[in-house]
Amino acid sequence: MRPAGILIAMAIVSMIVGGCWDRREPEELIAALAIGFDIDDEGLYDVVIQYSNPSTITGAEGGGQGGSETESGGGQTRTFWTYSAKGRTPFEAIRNLAPEVTRLTTLSHIQILLISEKLARHGIGPIVDLYERNMELRPSVISVVVEGDLKHCLDMDLPLEIIPATGLARLFRLIASERSMLTNGKFLDKIILLGRPGQEVTITRLQVLGESGDQKGNGTQHTGSPSPPVRVHGGSAFRGEKMVGWLDIDESRGWNWIMGKVRRGPMLIPVPERNSIITLDLIGSKSVVTPVIKGKDISIRLEIKACSRIEDETNLDGKIEKIDFGDPDIIRMLREGFSKDVREKTEIALARAKDLKADIFGFGNLVYRKHPKVWKDWAGDNWGEIFENIEVEIDIETKISRPGLIMSPGIHH
């Protein structure tokens, strides 16, 4: 063989050997859009996977160019299907789905990972391991802990949405994080936090609101407005891989304040002398956490900076009263109310975390990073106890940065 021939042969072989593997036509595959993990009383993992019904996608949104005639034939077809299977490990459970599903499942398009409360309390270690090792599962997925029936959560009709999975993902990606009401973040971030000394994980809490059997069935919307089947409601606090308790809305708001993650949200300041409530809309926040070490005593200095603009004044008698936001006294009063609210939420969150013995704020991690010697010598070993009794000095600076141009509401004098 001439050298040129060898070269060509090498090129061809390297192409075939290195080439992409497993050619699949799109219709042979079915993309899983949501995955839920549960554990039953016998310790078997129960996996729930939601698929979209591909043929209804174009028809359901009314566009359906070209091939819509064949696709939208039955208007009542379901837009999604949910399957579940059991196994001794999470992966076996996923593989056990195969005999029931007519197409090959791809897991790379999963939008949301749901973990049942039971499994969360049992420990999410196996799920983390699966997510780290599996090729198709993406750790950048949105993760939630479900309070209530996981299967029902994936089998319901979500108003405004065709497929619950994408709807839920959107709920977390856009709405919930914009309202700063949860401890948001990708599953990857949780995995990273798990490995950090002195920091515990929080995962968003999804509450399933009551069973309403009549909502099951077809994928089309009901004529009446059914009450929403799920809601985002605070978060869950973990200690290690195990969940130890829930955080309610106020507590998770407090957590967000401490982490400097508050972005948007209403804030109510009652003004008794005016018989009204003034609503502030948050614009942003920042927090600086510094561990202070004096001998064997560790305390935390917490500086929170928060910003908001004036949204409205709600008079309790339904009247419009003149108010001048240019008046420094009024602004000072608002700022005081604002600061008080932030302090309250922060303290609630701190108290709850201490109660659960879960350092979800990562104070320990700060000590670990900034005072590695202290951490190594004595603080690391019994951080749980230290955290329980830790003193936090809270310093809050609030600002009404945009009082607006309306100095008095638009009434005719």
Next chain:
Amino acid sequence: MSGVCREVLINEMKRLLDIISSIGFSKGKPGLGLKNDRLDISEREAIQKELSLKTSLDENLRIFKLFSGPSPDIIVRELKFGQAKVRTAIIHVDTLADTALIEGLIGTLSVDPFQTPVGEVHKREIFREYKERLLRSSKAKEAETFTDMWQGLINGNTAIIFDGMAKALICETQAHIGRSIEEPATETVIRGAREGFVENAETNIALIRKRLKTPNLWVKKFIIGHLTQTDVSVLYIKGLAGEELISEVYRRINSIEMDAVIESGNIEDMIEDNPFAIFPLVFRTERIDRVVSMLLEGRVCIITDGTPFVMVVPMNFPMLLQAPDDYYEKVPIGSFLRILRFVAFTASIILPGTYVGIITFHHELIPTELLLRLTAAKEGVPFPVVFEVFMMELVFEFLREAGVRLPKAIGSAVTIVGALVLGEAAMRAGLVSAPVVIIVSFTAIASFTVPTFSFGIAARLIRFIFIILGGVLGLFGIQFGLLVMLVLLSGLRSFGYPFLSPIAPLIISDWKDLYFRVWRWADVTRPKLEGGREPIREKRGQEPRPDKQNEGRNETYGNQKDENPRKDK
């Protein structure tokens, strides 16, 4: 069977005998060998080449009759010159020559240079006398052989033969026949000259001269094709184009030996560097302004008679994606359009292949919502995506080819059939998914942005390779294909100049006119490789700016009073 064989043999032997006798015969009476009807073209040519003009007019005319045959469009007019009544013949080819000019020539022949009858001695003088004093013609050449004479005749000139002189006088009487100058159909511009080349090489040279008036625009003419005898002219700016390049062009053109040149493509085939390259290695255009600007960069252009397509060498890759408008539009717009074209060109090559690769191998790369859509669209389509895309591209190529071949009036019918029947019906029947139709149409539109047609064809061919690569090996295959393409491209050369010139080898200074263009005042140097002999095009620092002398003075444009004294200075 054997009878037929014998007949063929006898015929062949007869033919051989004829040839031998004709050659022998021609020694005694030259040209008479041509009488033989059995001569092959090469044999005829061999004899014709030998023939030279004789002193006797009768003999000349007899030989000429044999030389050019009894064609009625070759007109021989015999007359007697002046009062001396020297026998003269005027020969021209009908319609190639201008009759009015020939009539003028005949007029000059009626004047008598000598009053007395002319003897043998004077005949030579008649010729000289006539040529130097009486002839009214802008060009006059002497021909001593029939081949030379024919050369003149076929270009529309007129030959005058005097009795007693073994020479013909070739006088300029060309008639201009051919198409009028129009806007080239394949290279239209929004802003820019509307003139394009025509089929007549001399007109084309004149058109270039009109725009490039320097005496240093040199033209060298070759005649190629022993049957078509086509004029091939090489044009360059002396002192700007590299001497090695010029001599290389000469060498390659001189070494061509063929019977016919129908179009410049025939010559391109003979002179290009790599016959297996898909991309053109010789630039061709119908636009005069493009040729002029390329000559100004130190390139050499080759004009072939009989085609409006002029070739320019050396060529490089960016030239194919530069449109003349880029230089005539404002800089930001011109640059944007050019970048757009690069993107579109890339898309037209790899988009269908990439689509196939991603959808069959890399589902996880597609955004979820899009994947759901694509899956839904693909639902029920019985073919694999590769096949689908390949077939649709093929159908599109059919359509495009049909559109080119069909008369313009029917062309619209093809469009309707193509768009409605193939696109819509195939989709409705569920044979093709909608995204594939979108991809194919998008690719088609993208490929139309390429300003050089020949380049577009190359892209069309490569696209199919990429579809297969994408279908077999996924994005890896696309990557591999791109790599191989790049390697092959960077190995190409056009007349010794690297094809990927400012990119590989990297010449940063030439990037001013690659993906974008800079302002004319900033574009002060010629391309480094091609125009390296005289790199500086113009003076630096000519950007428009306020008059420095009067800076700071309180002057406004409207203030006419202040401006006048300054002008007087």
